[in-house]
Amino acid sequence: MPSTFNAHNAAAYEQAMGRWSRRLAPLLIGFVGVADGERILDFGCGTGSLTFALPRAANVASVTGIDFARPYVEHALAVNTDPRITL
Numbered sequence: 206m207p208s209t210f211n212a213h214n215a216a217a218y219e220q221a222m223g224r225w226s227r228r229l230a231p232l233l234i235g236f237v238g239v240a241d242g243e244r245i246l247d248f249g250c251g252t253g254s255l256t257f258a259l260p261r262a263a264n265v266a267s268v269t270g271i272d273f274a275r276p277y278v279e280h281a282l283a284v285n286t287d288p289r290i291t292l
Contacts, residue, residue, distance in 0.1 A: 212274030215252050219280070226254030231262065239263045247271070250292070253281035260287050267291065 212218065233255065239245065241264040247256045250270030259268045270292045272278050281292050 213276055215274075215276045215280035218274075218277060219252055223252050223254055226251065227258070230255045230258035234258060234262045239265060242266050245269070249273075250278070250281065252277045253285070253290075253292070256281065256290060256292070257285070257287070260289055265289060 239259060239262050243263065244266050245259055245268045247253075247259070247268060247270040250256045250272045251274070253270055256268050256270035259265055266289065268287075268290045270278070270281060270290065272281075278292050285292065
């Protein structure tokens with residue numbers, strides 16, 4: 206299916222959205238809740254702000270982040286250090 210979605214610059218996304226996403230991620234996790242041992246799918250993970258916050262909130266089994274924008278996923282892959290996270 207074709208798309209007109211334009212996402213080519215992960216650094217620009219981080220500057221515009223990432224700084225806010227990192228602040229909002231713990232609040233969203235607190236609202237939704239996350240428990241030890243859970244396996245989580247982060248659909249539309251962007252550059253990974255929520256993806257990376259989830260294992261800090263609980264001892265989750267795994268987090269899988271997926272996104273339509275390849276540059277965002279490549280950025281998240283480059284900064285990931287947690288073996289429980291798959292992108």
